[in-house]
Amino acid sequence: MKFNKLSQLFSDLESTTKRLEMIDFLSKFFEDLKEKEDYRDIDKIIYLLQGQLTPNIKQFPKMGLAEKMIIEAISLHSGINSKRIKEILIKQGDIGATAEFILSKKKKQKSLFDYNKVEEISGSSLEILELYSELKKIALTEGIGSHDTKLGILRGLISKCSPLETKYLLRIITSTLRVGVQSQTIIEGLTLAFTGKRDNKGVIERAYSLSPDLGEISRILVEKGLVEVKKVDIEYGTPILSMLASREIYTEFTNRLGVPFVAEYKLDGERLQIHKVGENITLFSRRLLDISFQYPDVCKVIRENVKANKVIFEGEVVAMDHFYEKMLPFQVLSKRRRKFDVEDISKEVPVCLFVFDLLKFGEESFVDKSLSFRRKKLEEIIDEKDELRLVKSVLINSTEELLSFFNTARKEGNEGIMAKSIQENS
DNA sequence: TTTGGCTGCCC
DNA sequence: ATTCTGC
DNA sequence: GCAGAATGGGCAGCCAAA
Secondary structure, three states, rough: EHHHHHHHHHHHHHHHOHHHHHHHHHHHHHHHHHHHHOOOHHHHHHHOOOOOOOHHHHOOOOOOHHHHHHHHHHHHHOOOHHHHHHHHHHHHHHHHHHHHHHHHHHHHHHOOOOOOHHHHHOOOOOOHHHHHHHHHHHHHOOOOOHHHHHHHHHHHHHHHHHHHHHHHHHHHOOOOOOOOHHHHHHHHHHHHHOOHHHHHHOOOOOHHHOOOOOOHHHHHHHHHHHHHHHHHOOOOOOOOOOOOOOOOOOOHHHHOOOEEEEEEEEEOEEEEEEEEOOOOEEEOOOOOEEEEEHHHHHHHHHHHHOOOEEEEEEEEEEEEEEOOOEEEHHHHHHHHHOOHHHHHHHOOOOEEEEEEEEEEOEEOOOOOOHHHHHHHHHHHHOEEEOEEOOEEEEEEOOHHHHHHHHHHHHHHOHHHHEEOOOOOOO
């Protein structure tokens, strides 16, 4: 598929704020692929629709090239100095639009024809596959001279793109695609185009949350059908999408959930999803980056004190003064987020992992089990140590209990408290 | 070798 | 992370 | 209430220029 086709889709999506209309644009686009039975690039198309090169679980480097360097590239390409480009950027409000504006002017001067028309006639638009491999090159370029190399590749791409294509190309590179569409809407489009029924949305959503690679899910859907998508499940080594909590004044917990419900401390640290396969420990950040190397101490304490050969669980790692049993604020912990001198900083900023959920144990998925069941199993398999504990969790029966739990939580240096329903299906 | 702009990722 | 918008 | 976008503080790493 050509990139101009995808660019047109971006443009259509951007033209509306109505979600149903966006879904319609997406499903029409997918149905077109279906008619042509051309699924070669479907995964890449999906990633680009998400404004990415690869799914988060792929641990692929980022472009390392954002607004300031794009300005440099536009300047090199157009001959307009970067100060002037910055002025245009302020007016246009967007680096993509800025480039589109500048290039459409320039190209009109150069040629008597409208560039987009020339391109349509000659069919010379960039192949998505080529665009994709060039973008990968940009991401993989590093070391001395890498800025120039990246800019060189980018200039090559821009010279093959129409102004409209350049707009979206640059937005993809700077992770600011913002055409009003993300995973949820893409899933709706896919559902409509490939299953015909909107009710099937949940199946794809579930698969995506357990194996967050929408390109791969799409491929399964178009090549093997919804039946196979249903079979997607949580696997060791593949981090699942983390559940997000919504903010709420704690006194409202009782109104929303009734009593009793479970309350837990909300800790001021970094969220970790832990996959243990034998002695092998992998830690994933909330954005699904493998950050195991940052916490060798955490890996060690898990290896030695979690009594399960294979298990996936979640926790919050918090900087801790073990002598005074005092939790330290997030800023202290953030010193741990580094690549070098990891052992030194581990000693300087000791941490504790507070475990709060179980996702898989052995070959059994726990994602649909009840809260109490998950907690009970966690208590069974974790030997608590100074550096490894279960998060404080209590059953709240009354407003008085809630108030006192909140006050204790704050006194002990927590951010606040979390509320969890005891209903089986949540 | 040092400095500072830029980028990306946590919250 | 929070806050805002359109649906 | 949901999905997506816009925005902010603070840290470390990378790289080019000083």
